[in-house]
Amino acid sequence: MAASDTGLYTARAVSRDDAVSVEGATPDRLAVHSPGELGGPDGGWNPERLYAAALATCLHQSLVLVSSSAGVDTADASVRAEVTLRTDDGGAYHLDAALRVDLPGADPGARERLVGLAAAHCPMVDESQVTAS
16 A cells, blocks of 8 residues: 555455455355355355456446536446356466446446446546446
């Protein structure tokens, strides 16, 4: 952290064999296991689902912040995140993320600008991952 940075919030989580515990959250414990596509029982949380949820939430909250400042209604806005787990030829794992923003309360020119501002504002998102509709 640079000398001028100010810590605003700290989240704490601990992952163990079959669950991740998140301090201060309700519920504070989420069952974690592999998805069905990878031989797991499916239906629970896994790193890819948690990451998709974090990306969608971060970008949506940033979108609401920048859009409300511009007087744009975000009541029907949504952000959809897709996270894909991939392997390369060497067997190393990689994540690809794509986010789609729906901001029907803004005209097309404002929509592009606001989505760009929101992507720049959200520390988890790279603008190249985001498309707007």
